[in-house]
Amino acid sequence: MKETWLVLLEQFKNLNVIHRLAKYEEKSTFQAHMLGNVWQILDPAINIAIYWFVFGMVLYGNKPMDGYSYIAWLLPGFIAWQFMRAEILGASRSMVSRVQMVSKMQFPVSTIPSMTLASQLINYWWMLGISMVIMFMYGVRPSLYWLQFFYYFFCMIAFLYALGLVTSTITVVVRDFHTLLNSAMQLMFWVSGAIFNFSANAIIEQHPMIIHIIQINPFYYIIAGMREAFLGTGWFFHDIKSFVIFWSITLMLLIFGSHIHLKFRSRFVDYI
Amino acid sequence: MDKKLKIRARYLTKEYDMMKTKSDKLKSLMPFGNTNIEKFWALKGVSFDIYEGDSVGIVGLNGGGKSTLLNIVSQIIPPTSGELEVNGTTNIISVGAGLNGKLSGRENIIMKCEMLGMSPAEIDEKMDDIINFAGDQVIKKIDQPVKTYSSGMKSRLGFSVLVHQDPDILIIDEALSVGDAPFFEKGVARMKAFKEQGKTIMFVSHSLSQVKTLCDKVVWIDHGRVVMEGTAAEVLPQFEEFQRTYNKKSKAERAKITRDSGQNFSLEELHEEHPDDPISYFQKKLYDKPFSWPTQGVLGFLTLLLIFTIVATLKEVPLRTAVLHPLYIIPASWLLVIVAVIVVIAGIGILTRHRKERHVLD
Numbered sequence: 194m195k196e197t198w199l200v201l202l203e204q205f206k207n208l209n210v211i212h213r214l215a216k217y218e219e220k221s222t223f224q225a226h227m228l229g230n231v232w233q234i235l236d237p238a239i240n241i242a243i244y245w246f247v248f249g250m251v252l253y254g255n256k257p258m259d260g261y262s263y264i265a266w267l268l269p270g271f272i273a274w275q276f277m278r279a280e281i282l283g284a285s286r287s288m289v290s291r292v293q294m295v296s297k298m299q300f301p302v303s304t305i306p307s308m309t310l311a312s313q314l315i316n317y318w319w320m321l322g323i324s325m326v327i328m329f330m331y332g333v334r335p336s337l338y339w340l341q342f343f344y345y346f347f348c349m350i351a352f353l354y355a356l357g358l359v360t361s362t363i364t365v366v367v368r369d370f371h372t373l374l375n376s377a378m379q380l381m382f383w384v385s386g387a388i389f390n391f392s393a394n395a396i397i398e399q400h401p402m403i404i405h406i407i408q409i410n411p412f413y414y415i416i417a418g419m420r421e422a423f424l425g426t427g428w429f430f431h432d433i434k435s436f437v438i439f440w441s442i443t444l445m446l447l448i449f450g451s452h453i454h455l456k457f458r459s460r461f462v463d464y465i
Numbered sequence: 466m467d468k469k470l471k472i473r474a475r476y477l478t479k480e481y482d483m484m485k486t487k488s489d490k491l492k493s494l495m496p497f498g499n500t501n502i503e504k505f506w507a508l509k510g511v512s513f514d515i516y517e518g519d520s521v522g523i524v525g526l527n528g529g530g531k532s533t534l535l536n537i538v539s540q541i542i543p544p545t546s547g548e549l550e551v552n553g554t555t556n557i558i559s560v561g562a563g564l565n566g567k568l569s570g571r572e573n574i575i576m577k578c579e580m581l582g583m584s585p586a587e588i589d590e591k592m593d594d595i596i597n598f599a600g601d602q603v604i605k606k607i608d609q610p611v612k613t614y615s616s617g618m619k620s621r622l623g624f625s626v627l628v629h630q631d632p633d634i635l636i637i638d639e640a641l642s643v644g645d646a647p648f649f650e651k652g653v654a655r656m657k658a659f660k661e662q663g664k665t666i667m668f669v670s671h672s673l674s675q676v677k678t679l680c681d682k683v684v685w686i687d688h689g690r691v692v693m694e695g696t697a698a699e700v701l702p703q704f705e706e707f708q709r710t711y712n713k714k715s716k717a718e719r720a721k722i723t724r725d726s727g728q729n730f731s732l733e734e735l736h737e738e739h740p741d742d743p744i745s746y747f748q749k750k751l752y753d754k755p756f757s758w759p760t761q762g763v764l765g766f767l768t769l770l771l772i773f774t775i776v777a778t779l780k781e782v783p784l785r786t787a788v789l790h791p792l793y794i795i796p797a798s799w800l801l802v803i804v805a806v807i808v809v810i811a812g813i814g815i816l817t818r819h820r821k822e823r824h825v826l827d
Contacts, residue, residue, distance in 0.1 A: 194759050210579050217576050221567040294565070300580050405779050434778050441771040448764055452756060459543045 200358070200451040203301040211304050215311035222312075233316045234323065237275045244271065244388050258390050259426050265331035267388065268324040269423040270416040273345075274387035276317040277353060277412065278378055283309040284357030285364045285371050292365065292461045302458050303451075306357035310350065328423060338425035345418040345429070352411055352443045358450030365461055385412035414439045468516040470552065471634055471665045472538060476735060476746045477547035478689075479508040479533050506730040507533045509689035510547065510738075520656075520666035522680030522697065524673065524704055526711065528723055530689040531669045532638055538667065539636050546732055546749050553633030553665075556581075558624060566612035570603060570622055571596075573611055577626045591629050598655075599625040600648060621648060628655050634665045653678060673701055688726040765807070772803065 204211070223229050241264075249255065249263030258266035284306040291305050363370045383389070384407055397403050407413050414435055421427045429436065482504060507530045515521055525531050536542045537549065539557040564573045574595055578588045596607055599621045603614070611619060628635075635656075656679055659666060670676055676683060676697065683700040685693040687707075693700050711719070736747040756764065776794050777787040787794050795803075 194763060195757065196760070210582075213579055213585075214576060217565070217568060217572055220572070221565055294580075401781070402779065405781070408778060409775055433784050434774050437774045437784075438771060438778070441767045441774070445764060445767050445771070448760060448767075452760070 194448070196455050197448050197451045200303045200454060203303050204307055204354075207301055207304045211307050211311050215308050215315070218308060219312040219315055234319055237272070237320055238323075240275070241267070241271060248388050253390075258393060259420075259424050261333060261424055262331045265328045265333050266390065266420065266424065268328055269419040271387050272317065272320040272324050273349065273416055273419045274382070274385060274412070275320065276313055277349065277415070278382070279316070280310055280313045280353050281356060281360065281378060282371075282375060283313060284353070285360035285374050287357070288361040288365050288461065289368070289371075302461065303358070303454055306361050307354060310353055310357065333423060336425045338422055338428070341418065341422035341429055345415055345422055348418065348439065348443075349415050351447070352415065352439075355443050355446035355450050358454050359446055362450070362454045362457055366457060381410075381412055385410055386416050387412075408435055409438055411439050411442050468518060470514060470550075471517050471519070472513075472515040472552075472667075473548075473550040474514075474538070475512050475548040476510040476739070476742070477508055477512070477534070477537055477544045477549060478506060478510055478732065478735070479530070479537060479542070480545040481505045481507055504728065506726075506728070507689055508537070508544070509730045510735045511686065511689070511691055512547075513684060513691065513694065515665055515667070517665060518660065518663045519682055520660055520668065520680045522676035522683045523667065523669045523686060524676060524683060524700070525686040525692075526708070529687050531686055534686065535636050535638050535667060535669055546747060548746055551634065555634045555636055556627060556630050556632035557636040557638060558627040564611050564619055564623060567610055569610055570599075570607040570614070573622065574626055577623075581626075581630055583630070595625050595629050598629070598651065617645070624652065628652070628659075632664070634667070635659055636667045638669050639671070649675075673705065677701065688723070689730075769803075 219230070223232055226232055228235070245264050245267060249267065253263055255263065257263075287305045287309045288302070292302070360370065360374060364374075386407065391397050391404050391407060418429060421429070511530070511534060513521075523531050523534065533542070535557060537544050538551065539555045540549075540551065541557065565576065568576065571592070574592065575588055578591075579585075583591075596604055599618070603618050603622055603625075606614060606618070611622070614622070637656075653675075656666060656668075666679070668676065668680055680697055683693075683695065683697045683704075684691060685700050685704050693703060714722075732747045732749065736742075736744065739746075773787070773791070773795070774784070777784060780794050782794050
């Protein structure tokens with residue numbers, strides 16, 4: 194418990210530095226591109242357009258989902274998924290790519306995954322703003338349910354940081370882990386409900402076990418939660434079981450992550 | 466001696482695993498793996514005291530353990546055993562300190578300063594000094610991406626950032642050899658200014674003339690041991706003599722000496738040589754700190770909670786019913802299985818802790 198506390202404390206102490214360094218990181222990523230930061234929005238926008246066409250138009254034939262058109266249903270969950278995917282893959286590489294840089298100074302290495310988180314977040318805010326406009330055009334109106342966004346956002350950050358701490362440490366020691374994670378995220382994409390509406394599927398309705406198993410997945414919890422918040426279809430405190438499952442997974446990851454992080458941190462340089 | 470003690474090192478050792486293949490590396494991570502990996506002792510019991518205002522040069526041949534020592538003193542890597550006491554902040558200056566090639570020189574300066582813990586106001590204040598110190602070429606290209614810099618310019622920029630920090634103990638690893646003569650002069654002047662402020666300097670260089678101008682005390686390290694310690698006038702002539710005879714040896718001979726000396730060492734021998742010092746100096750620092758009891762308790766509780774809730778979800782039992790009638794969702798036989806699994810995991814944990822010893826900073 195002390196270890197977890199130590200790691201969390203380092204984050205809060207260095208919040209300003211994390212924020213400023215994240216800006217520079219973001220700047221350096223697209224520095225050589227003509228369109229610069231526009232790509233950060235253009236790239237996911239193209240993705241959304243594809244899924245909208247393939248799933249919304251072709252597969253679901255413009256059938257409304259939870260009372261809204263497919264695009265309005267897709268966006269809140271999908272941008273959360275895009276953010277989580279980019280963050281998880283970025284965070285798992287973050288330590289490896291940055292240790293060389295910080296190896297010759299006493300820098301709280303535990304803040305490196307947070308930096309990736311902060312720089313991806315800049316992107317997420319943009320996407321969120323744009324998708325709110327689109328959702329409004331498709332008939333989504335602000336409601337009290339939107340307050341839940343803050344809760345699910347907190348869930349997302351907590352889960353991503355905890356996972357980032359675990360994956361970044363493992364990647365330093367075993368470099369293959371990043372590639373494995375990449376494949377795992379491909380699979381996650383299909384089972385986390387980012388583009389499928391599992392509850393409106395005839396086959397899954399016959400086998401409720403499948404949906405129960407999917408519900409254990411923390412990604413599903415966040416994505417479905419974001420949808421509930423924006424489309425106003427439910428409250429998070431009505432599903433205590435999912436709540437307990439999500440938070441116990443997150444806390445376990447956090448405790449385990451800070452343990453292995455502190456265990457290996459002084460030897461990161463040896464592994465590079 | 467009324468000067469304040471800055472660095473006190475007692476029998477510092479550093480052992481590296483010589484992992485030749487990927488499978489060796491994997492084995493070292495496995496709890497029950499074969500721990501029979503070739504070891505290399507880079508440091509074999511180095512002791513010294515450094516006082517306030519000292520400037521200490523460290524000389525020795527390549528692979529003698531100089532950089533390892535500096536990294537340990539600046540707390541970047543932990544020693545395998547021995548005791549290190551550092552009073553004050555340290556700052557290590559080393560060539561090729563990371564710069565981000567995609568960002569401009571100015572942005573790199575800001576980034577590095579931030580990482581070293583400077584506040585934005587401080588950075589603003591020192592920015593012009595840092596740029597001017599790095600020299601004319603850098604001034605011209607300060608808003609260009611660093612990848613367009615020459616390697617000399619890069620190291621000068623990095624060096625300039627680091628000397629504008631304000632540490633108590635400055636540790637320089639070959640960094641002064643990066644620039645041309647005028648830059649070296651500037652660097653030396655800066656070092657001398659540091660010295661006059663009563664700061665402590667540790668200095669590694671292959672250039673003996675640099676050591677002569679900067680250091681009043683020299684430590685000669687060879688194959689992980691201190692060979693000689695004293696003033697520059699005492700140590701340097703003997704070191705030069707040694708270097709000459711060593712260079713005459715063939716390459717294979719030299720490689721063999723290095724390899725053998727890296728293996729012919731054990732902490733017990735070191736202790737036998739110094740029987741009067743406390744045993745704690747000669748024990749490997751165990752870093753494999755297990756989970757503390759409260760942490761284990763919390764983790765165990767969370768695991769049980771998770772399993773319980775997942776089972777309740779899969780069986781579609783409301784949580785209230787599940788809590789009131791736990792046996793309704795988890796049959797007694799399952800309970801036994803769960804307990805058995807926990808016992809096995811705990812058992813493995815205890816066994817591996819005894820099997821494997823590793824070292825790390827506490």
